[in-house]
Every structure is written in structure tokens, then in C-alpha cells.
Amino acid sequence: MKSAVRIFSALIVLFFFAAGAHAGAPTDQTRQTVDKVFAIISDPGLKSPAKRQERRDKLRQVIYPRFDFAEMAKRSLGPHWGRLSPQQQQEFTKVFTGLLENSYAEQIEASEGEKVRYTREQIDGDNAEVFTKAISPKGEEVAINYKLHRVGGDWKAYDVVVEDISLVNNYRSQFNRVLANASFDELMRRLQQKSPDIKAPVGKG
Numbered sequence: 001m002k003s004a005v006r007i008f009s010a011l012i013v014l015f016f017f018a019a020g021a022h023a024g025a026p027t028d029q030t031r032q033t034v035d036k037v038f039a040i041i042s043d044p045g046l047k048s049p050a051k052r053q054e055r056r057d058k059l060r061q062v063i064y065p066r067f068d069f070a071e072m073a074k075r076s077l078g079p080h081w082g083r084l085s086p087q088q089q090q091e092f093t094k095v096f097t098g099l100l101e102n103s104y105a106e107q108i109e110a111s112e113g114e115k116v117r118y119t120r121e122q123i124d125g126d127n128a129e130v131f132t133k134a135i136s137p138k139g140e141e142v143a144i145n146y147k148l149h150r151v152g153g154d155w156k157a158y159d160v161v162v163e164d165i166s167l168v169n170n171y172r173s174q175f176n177r178v179l180a181n182a183s184f185d186e187l188m189r190r191l192q193q194k195s196p197d198i199k200a201p202v203g204k205g
Contacts, residue, residue, distance in 0.1 A: 037062055067158075076096065117135060130146055130148070143164075144161070146160040147160070
């Protein structure tokens with residue numbers, strides 16, 4: 001699942017180092033998240049190792065409202081989702097969210113020097129896609145597009161596509177391979193091994 005983690009990490013780099021975004025509700029709401037994340041990362045009072053957990057809790061509270069993890073989990077399981085009980089769906093969403101959370105936390109804290117240029121924004125009813133270019137300190141560019149849908153008055157990300165590779169499709173392919181030969185319980189066991197310290201979502205909005 002390393003490639004999926006890299007895709008998600010790229011999205012977090014996008015959020016943290018976004019620059020030059022133009023107007024539009026999806027972009028504006030993302031920029032608000034960026035500002036809050038930057039304030040947390042830059043806070044001298046949260047930089048010490050002793051403040052690591054507090055810093056990550058604050059980041060979680062800011063980032064969770066911008067992602068629709070339940071939708072990401074549902075789409076990642078594809079047709080298997082409908083075969084689960086409501087309790088299994090809830091448990092899978094929690095474990096899947098924890099897997100993504102573990103992958104992005106260190107990326108946010110370790111990344112530096114990246115910038116992102118928003119190229120355009122496309123809105124179609126309650127769905128939107130923002131097209132961007134992530135620029136490394138060496139000037140290398142990577143196309144990163146992220147897909148959002150409207151939930152109430154917010155735009156929440158449910159997928160991210162890096163150089164034509166979808167995070168959701170990537171996970172779906174991997175989960176399909178597991179479930180073709182193993183049970184849902186076995187899939188859960190493997191995911192829990194990758195994210196042993198999973199917390200319940202907080203700060204959802």
C-alpha cells in the first residue's frame with residue numbers, strides 16, 4: 001500500500017504548501033485549512049518532542065473537517081461496502097481513517113520547501129475538482145488534482161489523483177485483491193497491523 005500512502009502524502013503537501021490559489025469556494029475553504037495548519041506547525045510552543053501528541057491532535061482537528069473519510073472508505077471498498085453491516089462499515093471507516101492519518105502526520109511535520117500552484121477549478125453542481133501542480137525545491141512539477149463534493153456548506157475531499165493515479169482506485173484495487181481470497185475480517189486484521197494506534201475521529205465538521 002506504499003503507493004497509496006505516497007499519493008495521500010502528496011495531497012497533504014498540497015494542503016500545507018498551497019500558494020497562488022485563485023477564487024472559488026473549494027479553493028477558499030482549502031486555503032482556510034492551510035492557514036490553520038501553518039499556524040499549528042509554526043507555533044513555537046508546539047515544536048518540542050514533548051508537544052508531539054498535542055500538535056498532532058490539533059492538526060487532526062483542523063484536517064478532519066476538510067476530508068470526507070467515510071466517503072473515501074466507501075469508495076475504496078467499492079461493491080464490497082454494500083455487503084457489510086452498518087457496524088462493519090463503521091469499523092472499517094475508523095481503521096481506514098487511522099491508516100491515512102498515520103501516513104499524513106509525519107509528512108506534514110517533515111515536509112519543507114514545496115509549493116503548489118493551482119491551475120484551475122471545475123465545479124459541477126455538488127462536485128468539484130481542483131487542478132494543481134506541486135513544485136519541488138528543484139523545480140520539478142507533479143500534477144495533483146483533488147476531487148471534492150459538497151456536504152452541507154462545506155467542500156470535502158473524497159479522492160486525490162496524482163499523475164493520473166487515484167488514491168481511492170489504488171486502495172480499491174488492493175482491497176479487491178485481498179478480498180478475492182480472504183475474508184473481510186482478514187482485511188481488517190491486515191489494516192490494523194499497519195495502524196495499531198488508531199483513534200476515533202475528532203473535530204469532524
